[in-house]
Amino acid sequence: MNHLNHLTLNTPALLFSAISLILLAYTNRFLSYAALVRQLHDNYMNKPHGLLKDQIQNLRKRLYLIRAMQVLGVLSLLLCVLCMFLVYINWMGTAEFVFGAALLLLLASLGASIHEILISVHALELHLSDMQ
Template sequence: MNLTTPALLFPAISLLLLAYTNRFLVIAQLIRSLYKQNADHPDRDLREQILHLKVRIIAIRRMQVLGIIAFIFCVLSMLLLFLQLPGPGTVLFAASLVLLVASLGFSLYEVQISGQALSLQLKGLEDPTSTTQSNPSTDSP
């Protein structure tokens, strides 16, 4: 393995971290908005939505942490390869790939729970006898 192999991950990990951060910021803004709305007019559905969004925030934070550690391992791998230490460099590169896969696993989990929440809200629109209120502000990523 040479120095360029781990370097190929740089743009991918950077873009992934940017996407994770954008998701985090949008959901954090939505939580603040729903929290204020619930403080003004307490509603059980709003509280449940906020708690559900909290689970998503936790998943996104885990995605970010694993992605950042994967990025650090990738950089250290390049450094070790540069210093002519291919064994440890390869091990760190493999570890960075494993961490990246774990980060993507949490991303898949977060997308799944996001999709389930939207499905439940849309089901409330399809069934006019349902007591579930639809709140378009939760249609975020």
């Protein structure tokens, strides 16, 4: 194996801060959506309206996506920790495989985030639909 491609304890550790910041952003997004769902639910219970129901459905879908984003991100972080342990005990082949899996999970988390952002446009369209 080429020395430049050698996996060290520092390699998976580099992702810790990035994954932590991503998880923080996901959590903040989740909390703001949860508050909005509660508010829309209360509004709907007081005065049922189809638009409110559509907005709540959209937010439900987005909350499920955020949950998936968080789970994938946490799994990526866990695999980074496992990778570091495997490097520590010198199981390099397994460590490289686990690190690759961690990167794929992070990629899937970011992909779900892009999907969530794209459907958020639909939520804004629902919100503005009464102005047309």
